[in-house]
Amino acid sequence: MPRKFQKPSAKFLWLIVAAIFVAVPLWAPDPYFLRIFALASIFSVFALSWNLLAGYAGQISFGHAFFFGGAAYASAMLNLHSGIPPPLSIFLSAIICGVAGLILGYPCLRVKGPYFVLMTWCFPLILISAVIMYFGEIFGGDMGLSGFQGISSSSTINYYGSLLILALAVFISTVVVNSRLGLILRAVRDNEIVAESVGINISKYKILIFGLSGFIAGVAGAYLAHFNKTISPELLVVEMSLLVIIMTTVGGIGSIAGPIVGGFLVTFLDNYLGYIADVRLIIYGLAIVAIVFARPQGLLPWSPKIKLRGLGK
Amino acid sequence: MILLQGINLSKHFGGLAAVDDVSFEINQGEIVGLIGPNGAGKTTLINLLTGTLYKDGGKVIFKGRDITKIKPYQTTPIGICRTFQMATSFPGMSVWENIKVATLVKAKSIDPDEQARQVMELIGLREYADLLPTQLPYGDLKRLDIARALATSPELLLLDEPFSGLAIPEIRAIATGLQGITNQGVTLLIIEHVLRELMPLVDRLIVLNFGQKIAEGSPQSVVRDEKVIEAYLGREESYAA
Amino acid sequence: MLLEVKDLTVHYGKARALDSVGLSVDSGQIVSVIGPNGAGKSTLLRTISGLVPPTSGGVQFKGKKLDGLSPAEIVKHGIAHCPEGRKVFPRMTVMENLRLGAYTRKDDISSELDYVLSLFPILKERQGQGAGTLSGGEQGMLSISRGLMLKPSLLLVDEPTLGLAPMLSVELGNKLKRIPEEGVSILLVEQNARLAFAISQRCYVLEHGRVIIQGPSQQVEQDPHVRESYLGL
Numbered sequence: 001m002p003r004k005f006q007k008p009s010a011k012f013l014w015l016i017v018a019a020i021f022v023a024v025p026l027w028a029p030d031p032y033f034l035r036i037f038a039l040a041s042i043f044s045v046f047a048l049s050w051n052l053l054a055g056y057a058g059q060i061s062f063g064h065a066f067f068f069g070g071a072a073y074a075s076a077m078l079n080l081h082s083g084i085p086p087p088l089s090i091f092l093s094a095i096i097c098g099v100a101g102l103i104l105g106y107p108c109l110r111v112k113g114p115y116f117v118l119m120t121w122c123f124p125l126i127l128i129s130a131v132i133m134y135f136g137e138i139f140g141g142d143m144g145l146s147g148f149q150g151i152s153s154s155s156t157i158n159y160y161g162s163l164l165i166l167a168l169a170v171f172i173s174t175v176v177v178n179s180r181l182g183l184i185l186r187a188v189r190d191n192e193i194v195a196e197s198v199g200i201n202i203s204k205y206k207i208l209i210f211g212l213s214g215f216i217a218g219v220a221g222a223y224l225a226h227f228n229k230t231i232s233p234e235l236l237v238v239e240m241s242l243l244v245i246i247m248t249t250v251g252g253i254g255s256i257a258g259p260i261v262g263g264f265l266v267t268f269l270d271n272y273l274g275y276i277a278d279v280r281l282i283i284y285g286l287a288i289v290a291i292v293f294a295r296p297q298g299l300l301p302w303s304p305k306i307k308l309r310g311l312g313k
Numbered sequence: 314m315i316l317l318q319g320i321n322l323s324k325h326f327g328g329l330a331a332v333d334d335v336s337f338e339i340n341q342g343e344i345v346g347l348i349g350p351n352g353a354g355k356t357t358l359i360n361l362l363t364g365t366l367y368k369d370g371g372k373v374i375f376k377g378r379d380i381t382k383i384k385p386y387q388t389t390p391i392g393i394c395r396t397f398q399m400a401t402s403f404p405g406m407s408v409w410e411n412i413k414v415a416t417l418v419k420a421k422s423i424d425p426d427e428q429a430r431q432v433m434e435l436i437g438l439r440e441y442a443d444l445l446p447t448q449l450p451y452g453d454l455k456r457l458d459i460a461r462a463l464a465t466s467p468e469l470l471l472l473d474e475p476f477s478g479l480a481i482p483e484i485r486a487i488a489t490g491l492q493g494i495t496n497q498g499v500t501l502l503i504i505e506h507v508l509r510e511l512m513p514l515v516d517r518l519i520v521l522n523f524g525q526k527i528a529e530g531s532p533q534s535v536v537r538d539e540k541v542i543e544a545y546l547g548r549e550e551s552y553a554a
Numbered sequence: 555m556l557l558e559v560k561d562l563t564v565h566y567g568k569a570r571a572l573d574s575v576g577l578s579v580d581s582g583q584i585v586s587v588i589g590p591n592g593a594g595k596s597t598l599l600r601t602i603s604g605l606v607p608p609t610s611g612g613v614q615f616k617g618k619k620l621d622g623l624s625p626a627e628i629v630k631h632g633i634a635h636c637p638e639g640r641k642v643f644p645r646m647t648v649m650e651n652l653r654l655g656a657y658t659r660k661d662d663i664s665s666e667l668d669y670v671l672s673l674f675p676i677l678k679e680r681q682g683q684g685a686g687t688l689s690g691g692e693q694g695m696l697s698i699s700r701g702l703m704l705k706p707s708l709l710l711v712d713e714p715t716l717g718l719a720p721m722l723s724v725e726l727g728n729k730l731k732r733i734p735e736e737g738v739s740i741l742l743v744e745q746n747a748r749l750a751f752a753i754s755q756r757c758y759v760l761e762h763g764r765v766i767i768q769g770p771s772q773q774v775e776q777d778p779h780v781r782e783s784y785l786g787l
Contacts, residue, residue, distance in 0.1 A: 180425075183406070183414045190403035197363075197397075198465055199389030199418030254405075350745060351591045352717055451568035477592060478569030481762065506591040507762065508786025536785040545590070545784045547746035548720050552753060553728040 021163055025156045034159050036271045041162035042224050044263030045169040047247040048256070049216035052173060055254035056182065057209040058189030059109070063120035064217055064244050067097040069235030070127055071218035072225035073139060079148040079226075086149050086226040094218035101214025105207035121238070128236045144232030151226045158227055165223050166260075169216050173256050176212070185209060239281065246284045249291055316341045316469055316500050317393075322361050322371035324354075324524075331357045333524035334370070339469070344491070344501045346511050346532075349521035350544055355504045356398065358521065359471050363388050363395050375469070389418050392468035398477060400454035402446035402461075409433070409442040411457060415464035429464060435497075436460040436490060452483040459490065469500045476507045484510045512536075520544065556581050556739050557602070557633075557708055561611035564594070564601050571597040573763040574611065579708065584731070584740040586750035586771065589760035590784045595743040596638050598760070599710045602741070603635040604628040616707070630658055634701035638712040638743075640693040642700070644686025648677055651685050651696055655703030663703060669736065670699035673729055691722035695729070702738065709733065709740045715749060727753050747784070751775040759783055 021041075028034045046068055053059050074093035078084045084092065108119045131139040139145065151158050176182050187195040188202050195202055225231045234240070243266065251262025270280060317339040324332040332354045339345050347355050360366040362373055364383045372381045375393065388394070403411050412432055416425040433439050436456050446454060455475060462470055475491070476484040488510055495501060505511040518535045520528040522544040528535050535541055543549075557579040564572040571594045579585045587595050600606045602613050604625035613620045615631055623631075634655075643651050652670065656663045671678040674695040680688060685696060694714045701709050711730070715723035723746060731753045733740060744750040750757060750771070757774040759767035761783045767774055774780060 180417055180420070183410060184417065186406055186410075187403050187414045190405045191401060194397070194401045194403065194461075195414075196386045197389065197395055198415040198461060199386055200414075201386045474592075478566070480570060508590065508784070509761075509782075510786070512786040532787055536781075536787045541785070542781065545745075545747075546781065547723075547748035547750075549748060550720065550724045550752070552724060552749075553731060 018167075021166075025159060031155050034155055036268060038159045038162040038227065039224075039271070040264040040267035041166040042220050042227065043244070043247060043267050044260040045165050045220035045223075046217055046244050047251070047259035047263040048169040048173055049213045049220065050244045051248045051253060051256075051259040052176065052216065053209055053213040054248065055258075056177065056185040056189060057206055059206060059210070060117060060245075061120040061213075061241075062117045062238075062245070063123045063125075063241050064213075065236050065238070065240035066120075066124040066127055067101065067214040067217035068221035068224075068240060068244070069124065069231075069233070070100070071097045071221035072231045072235050073127075073131065073145070074218075075222035076145050076148045076225045076231050077139075080145065086151055090219065090222040090226065093222040094215050097218030097221075098211045098215030102207055102211035104214075105210030106203075109203060109206040109210065121241075124236045124238065124241060128233050131236065132233050140232075142233065144230060144234075146230040148229065149226060150229040151223075162223065162227065165219050168219065170256060170260075172212070172216060176209075177256065181205075242281070242284075246288055249288055314341045315339070316343075316376060317362070317502075318372075318374040319358070319362065320372045320374065322358065322373070323369045324357055324361055324366060325369050330524045332361060335521070335524070335526050336371075337519050337526065337529070339500060339502055341468075341500055342495065342498070343517060344495055344503065344515045346515035346518045347502055347504045347521065348506070348508060348511070348518055349527075351506075352523075353521040353544075354524040355521055356473055357524075359395060359473060359502075359504065362471065363393065389465050389467075392466070393471065394462040394465045394467040394469075395471035396458045396462050396473055396475065398474045400451060400458055400478070402454060402457055404446050407443050407445060408438055408449070408457060411446065412438075412460050412464045415461045416466075419466045423466060428466065432460050432464045435493070436463070452479050452486075455479060455483075456487065456490070459487070459494075463494060463499070467499060469502065470494070472501060472503045474504055474506065476505055476510060481510070488514050555579070555614075556583075556616060557741065558614045559598075559602065559611075560614070562598070562601060562608055562613070563610045564597055564606060565609045566597075566606075571763055572601070572608075575760070575763070575765055577758050577765065577768070579739050579741050581707075581739055582734045582737065583756065584734060584742055584754040585756045585758070586742045586744055586754035587758045587760055588744055588747045588750045588780075591745060592762075593760040594763040595745075595760055596712055597763075599635060599637075599712050599741070599743055602628075603633060603710055605635075626658075629704065632704075632707040633710060634704040634706035634708070635710045636697045636701045636712060636714065638716065640690070640697040640714075642685040642688070642693050642696050644684065646685055647682055648685055648688070648696060649681045651700050652677075652681075652703050655700035656705075659703075659705065663705075666703050666705055670702050673702075673732065674699055691718050691726065694718065694726055698730070698733075702733070706738060709738055710743075711740055712743045713745060714742075715744065715746050723749055747780060748775075 024037055025034060050061065050064050053061055071093040074096050075089040078089040078092060079086065104123065108116055111119060132141050151161050184200055184205055187200060188205050192202050247262035247266045248259045250265060252258025315338050319335060319337050322332055322335045335358060349355055361368050364385050368381065372379060413425055413429040416428040436459060438456060438460055441449060446457060475487055484507060491501060491514060512532045515532060518532055519526060520535060520541050527540045527544060528538045555578050559575060559577045562572055562575040575598060587598060589595055597606060601608050604623055615633060620628055652667060676692055677695055677699060688696060698711060698714065714726055727749045730740060742750060742754060754771045757771040758765050759780055766783060767777055767779055
């Protein structure tokens, strides 16, 4: 009997990758490279958060920038106005996003597929209106905010901070996936009706994962704010929501390595091929179409094919 | 002991009565067949029992407790589990995982791994443990359905056409398996059309037609009931020459 | 022989629906296929009209093999299929449904139109109404009329009396009985065995994908195995 394709010695691979990542500042060619690497880590965390929702609960969110950008603003504001230092402000902002996820999850997850997509699409728009238009003076409007604290003056420490949150995101994802919770979530993703028939309260779990996903995206967004020491409504626009979808899809939905591969690929391409900035969304769009048709499980050779409901099949 | 009671259950779709004032009882340890022509309301009745559909009227009592307003995911923890007409599964999870996730509903009182292992042995799916459901032959997919339902430690199993799509030898294997399950103390309510294979299995039959219960009793008495014969073969009418 | 089905085996994915089924229909006949639910009766019709590909065996119509032909091509050969559940176009009028039935024809359809409207006067009465507003029985008549508009040599009718009250079933059965007078043969799939016996000349009993009884309808009607096939005992 054929066996399901097993990853080659996973732990070993992870260890090697971790070693490389930790050693980067030693062999990094220049500060710019280090910075891009850190950004890639941050966006990988963002991608992992989306992956948790899509790949394990089967919910395709088109508005994840809500948590990402929302946490960035929350953390910046907490620091600017309440003087709360970055590590704590990041943590608090992430918690706020997590709770927001739990609250928003309730209406969002009662609706099916395309309507869920629409609802998630709307939430960042609401936030953008608040930030730019209605409370522009408080939130800095179009220009955004700056003048709040950064993580550290050392680029090396900033880099290791990004690794830390990446490790956290990987840890949480691994625990979720390998636990009973992961089993239940995959059941919810695969077949809601049968999941109900074996006693799973699908609403409860979908809301839970929405909250967890929001928390992780919040960690990434808030960290980014202090990493760049400036934020703008750019963090809330639909392109940001699409970017994380692109990263995760290209790398491979449903695995843990996939979103990281996608996050790194897209971030490096984005920053080193700056001259294609204007057409990059077209390129990414085409990439998504190509991937969905040719290799829906993403670029990694051993990712399982997962059927996602929501937009058709 | 009466395990399940359906009292005056009704469900309308528009003007059509899909289930029309149906009452019945299932006793512990019984194998009861729920039969009737196409469209008689059998699956709708199961959907009413599990809370998948809202009831327009009537009550459901399980082990003395009124479960009329229950939601589908709440039926499993109290001991009721159902299967579906088409073979279903969690396609992205292995056979072992399919069964194990079903054991989790009773995780507080049993050891999930042990329960999953036992169910796999009982149904005979051990060799398929690491395979994905898509790699299984259809007959084994249907057995996986039953294994998954059994993994929830049910007292009452509601099976919707467990024989459909199978060849006779496979049907007989499943029927034997179901006998084995009752020996473990599980009560069965089975919807089926393949009556030739259902009859030797059941203690009692409930017959629906056009949403109403038209007959009930032992297989021998039910097949002689003129109303049942009419339901299946049509009424004696006079047609033009 | 108008239609000949030889050794037909059909699978839906991994599940076997028909097993070496053979039957024939002659010109001017009504042949019925009865049997318990799930026996494969609908599958049989759907295979003949090209909607489902056979695993093995074949169908011959007017001496020509229908292997590999698309449903549209099979329609052009003169086989019309009235599917299970009637399946009229609900948002179109009765008349539009009828005209659609003759879609592939380029000749004058007025005589067929007159025929079906006289066979089913209620359709003439409701010709401007939306088909979705018709009752179940009327939709059944519309479905059959739509098939007749093709001027087919063979009409495949799938459970026309499903869900109909007994009186309407009788009425529909009587109408069906008259259709061969116009040179159209019928292969009728029915769960209502007694109706099938009353209006068809020959009958096949299908159980679990296999033909277990066949012969002249009057003969099959007397066979106790028919009841056993439906009821299991």
